[in-house]
Amino acid sequence: MYVGRFAPTPSGRLHLGSMLALVGSYLRARSCGGRFLLRVEDLDRARCADQNTSLILEEIALLGIRADAEPLIQSRHPERYEEALSALKSAGLTFYCDCTRASLKRAPCRCESRQEQLLSSPQALALRAHLPAVPSGFEDKLLGQVEIGDPYPYLTLRRSDKVISYNLACVFDDIKAQVSEVVRGQDLCYVTPRQIALIRALGGAVPAYVHLPVLLGPDGQKLSKQNHAVPALERGTPAQVLLTTLDLLGQETADLKEDMQPAAILERAASRFDLGRIPRAPLEVERRWL
């Protein structure tokens, strides 16, 4: 059974780049006759306002997209990740670490060899995994073999402020939901080999991957919330946003019109969704979407 998902971080509303992942993952699931799930990755409470979660779910509904189950809101079940932490601890794959982003830039982490000293100190520590057998790359259904290079074996599981990391929560929830294929942006390719190693360490089945092209503004800058990309639905109607997204995904749009219902556009697009037509290289978008 095909199970796909869209998993936004509600640090803002959906920009055009998120639309690519949303529409791409939805159409892929529908065209495979599979299930489609929504998950809100809002464990970082400082970055994610509940108001954004409601707005994003409203935007998804306005676009005519329906999931096959209630959305999983990660912040409502923070305890569910303890199971994964215990399993990794029991497997001897975890260590405490007091490195900061700045200190890691100066020198590599040596915390594994000073665990006793670290645990006797009063300061807050991050919990990291030392992953066995991180592959150097992975097979992507759109990109072919993707090589990331020298495998880096460390992955943060829980930050020093006790927030469960994006990688642990994402991997654990994909395993629990039996997600069979992950469709998301190419900006996440770099961490995919480590996520694969983490899935294996947790005894899960590694899903297939489809990494969609990133969007660039006319200045060559990546479209992202960090770069203050505007909410797509502020710049177009749901139908206009869908047509633009389908164009970017290389799909046929000649017979689709802006006055059609979003659900009707999606139904037609799903019936002929073609993974092979999706571009692989970064895509430049018009200024109106920035």
Ligand SMILES: [Zn+2]
């Ligand atoms: Zn360290």
